[in-house]
Amino acid sequence: MWSPLLNLFRSLALLAACTVAACVVTSFVFDNWIGDLCSQLRLVWCCLLLPFLVTFAALRMWFPLLLLLAVFLINAAPILSMYLPYELVEKLTATAEIRNGRLKPSSLSLLNFNTEFQHNNDYQSFASLLRRVQPDVLVLSEVDKTWFAAVADYTKAYPYSQTVTDGAGLALYSKFPISKGEVRYFGKSHHPRIFAQLQLPVGIVNLVLVHPPTPQSEARFIERNKELNLIASEIGALAGPTVLVGDLNCGPWSKPFAQLLSIGLHDSEQGFGPQPTWPARAGRVIEKLSVPPLVPIDHVLVSNDIEILERTVGPTIGSDHLPVFVKITVY
Secondary structure (H helix, E strand, C coil), rough: CHHHHHHHHHHHHHHHHHHHHHHHHHHHHHCCHHHHHHHHHHHHHHHHHHHHHHHHHHHHCCEEEHHHHHHHHHHHHHEEECCCCCCHHHHHHHHHHHHHHHCCCCCEEEEEECCCCCCCCCHHHHHHHHHHCCCCCCEEECCHHHHHHHHHCCCCCCCCEEEEEECCEEEEEEECEEEEEEEEEEEEEEEEEEEEEEEEEEEEEEEEEECCCCCCCCCHHHHHHHHCCCHHHHHHHHCCCCCEEECCCCCCCCCHHHHHHCEEEEEECCCCCCCCCCCCCCCCCCCCCCCCCCCEEEEEECCCEEEEEEEEEECCCCCCCEEEEEEEEEC
């Protein structure tokens, strides 16, 4: 009596598992828009594959189980590798001694937050977070004139700033002097990015704040990649300690992200594991449904003469992005 239903269940489970496995394979094999989107959902694939592994084991479907386990491990490998410590001591020491003659480390804390101003007016929660963590540097993306006005009282502690109010604006607030600030624009969408030089006790630190296009279509995927390539070339030409921060609209497992690392930057998540920041607002993906953040797209990348001391995300403060807080030491 139950055999036909059981066979149907086995067939449907196998079909669904093959679909997820195909997405995983696509994320590794195809260097295109679909492959890039699949690579950003690596944590999602892990969550979806686990129940199929349990199901196949319970039903004694050994061959599909072994194949799916291989796919699961291949997908999980880049995630697990982010928990490995990033050893910098010798490189940091050598770089600092060559530049300064002796070690003069300087500490810096930074808060990175995409406000999603279109749907977020929770200024009080933002103010509470700012009072609690008290970062030396505050960077905001997707911020408009209403947000600038609403947080004006909270940002008085930052005597130095560089802002862009066009469209989805950007803002940099600093307790350290900004010796040089520049706004550059890219492409048809006129995406802004901020290049600034902060004057720390140890010397000049380059801070680059960016927010490339969301890859919602193949055309925007191409535009995002072009902007990230341009950013990589611009940062490659900078001298001295450098911090790249913002909503990069790509996960740490995509090819454009790997290209940023190849110019001498490293991911602040390394050693802490993936820290997803999107989607953080209920209803962002499915109306009236709260989906936990599953994609790390808000990043802080640093050059090899900077050490990451602390990295945390959260809490939810009205936006579909979680804020990212880091503490670093600059040598």
